[in-house]
Amino acid sequence: MSDDGGNEGLAQALALTGLGKVGADGHAYLEVEALRQLSGEHAADPEWQAGFDAMIGYARAGGWLAAGPSLRAHCETRQDDAMTRSSGAARQTVSPDDFRYVIGHFASGITVVSTRHGGRPCGTTVSAVSSLSLAPPMLVICMNQQSVTAQAVSASRTFAVNILSEDQSAMAERFAGKGGDKFADVPFSGRPDGPPLLDGSLATLECRVVQQVSGGSHTVFLAEVVRARVGGGSPLAYFRGRMGRLDDELVDRASRP
Numbered sequence: 427m428s429d430d431g432g433n434e435g436l437a438q439a440l441a442l443t444g445l446g447k448v449g450a451d452g453h454a455y456l457e458v459e460a461l462r463q464l465s466g467e468h469a470a471d472p473e474w475q476a477g478f479d480a481m482i483g484y485a486r487a488g489g490w491l492a493a494g495p496s497l498r499a500h501c502e503t504r505q506d507d508a509m510t511r512s513s514g515a516a517r518q519t520v521s522p523d524d525f526r527y528v529i530g531h532f533a534s535g536i537t538v539v540s541t542r543h544g545g546r547p548c549g550t551t552v553s554a555v556s557s558l559s560l561a562p563p564m565l566v567i568c569m570n571q572q573s574v575t576a577q578a579v580s581a582s583r584t585f586a587v588n589i590l591s592e593d594q595s596a597m598a599e600r601f602a603g604k605g606g607d608k609f610a611d612v613p614f615s616g617r618p619d620g621p622p623l624l625d626g627s628l629a630t631l632e633c634r635v636v637q638q639v640s641g642g643s644h645t646v647f648l649a650e651v652v653r654a655r656v657g658g659g660s661p662l663a664y665f666r667g668r669m670g671r672l673d674d675e676l677v678d679r680a681s682r683p
């Protein structure tokens with residue numbers, strides 16, 4: 427048996443499922459009849475039952491059958507990766523710093539997510555954007571629950587994803603800030619009651635929130651895309667915490683029909 431959560435996690439799982447227990451010797455003791463019940467649809471299959479009995483007979487002959495009767499199983503705690511750290515008794519996870527470093531190798535674009543709250547435009551820089559579905563057209567954005575913009579999106583239920591072009595890194599930095607009127611002197615268009623659309627964006631998608639889900643420190647907004655347009659140009663790329671331009675060769679190839 428292999429156990430990712432340490433023997434403590436295994437003991438809890440066995441107790442919860444009624445499958446058995448972890449003994450003082452560190453072995454798991456699995457109730458034979460409880461294991462047989464797991465067969466589900468095979469309960470009425472004499473061939474399967476005969477095979478199961480043969481396996482139990484083999485365990486008895488090998489001295490691996492204890493009182494109950496229960497099967498004695500050897501347990502191993504798995505250490506998957508040098509970057510895997512222990513966190514809490516029964517869980518393993520990577521540290522936030524390691525996660526940030528590793529996930530930073532996933533190159534993305536940069537966007538400004540904008541909305542309107544109480545009649546005022548508001549927005550912030552967001553890289554956690556992904557296409558979700560083609561029919562209907564849907565995307566997801568992941569936003570920190572502390573973000574003022576996230577709270578405004580939650581209230582307004584509409585937002586725009588402004589995909590930034592390579593000459594808009596100053597815009598990305600500006601909208602990554604906190605407080606003040608981030609839209610002062612920033613040219614934008616859009617319907618008076620809709621989210622602001624930043625001039626010069628590579629593309630914009632106007633969205634309507636259909637669901638929001640909490641995930642750790644963030645809220646995931648699932649949204650239908652109601653309007654979309656391309657402005658043209660090259661994207662502002664984001665890789666390992668740095669903004670920059672994509673290789674010309676890739677941009678040229680992608681621009682060809």
Ligand SMILES: Cc1cc2nc3c(=O)[nH]c(=O)nc-3n(C[C@H](O)[C@H](O)[C@H](O)COP(=O)(O)O)c2cc1C
Binds near residue numbers: 549576602604
């Ligand atoms: C390149 C870049 C990408 C970012 N991506 C995200 C993101 O995906 N989700 C998020 O919640 N914040 C992201 N941020 C951080 C927010 O922009 C930042 O916390 C901002 O201050 C929030 O502003 P607000 O409280 O006015 O909404 C990113 C920042 C930068 C510079």
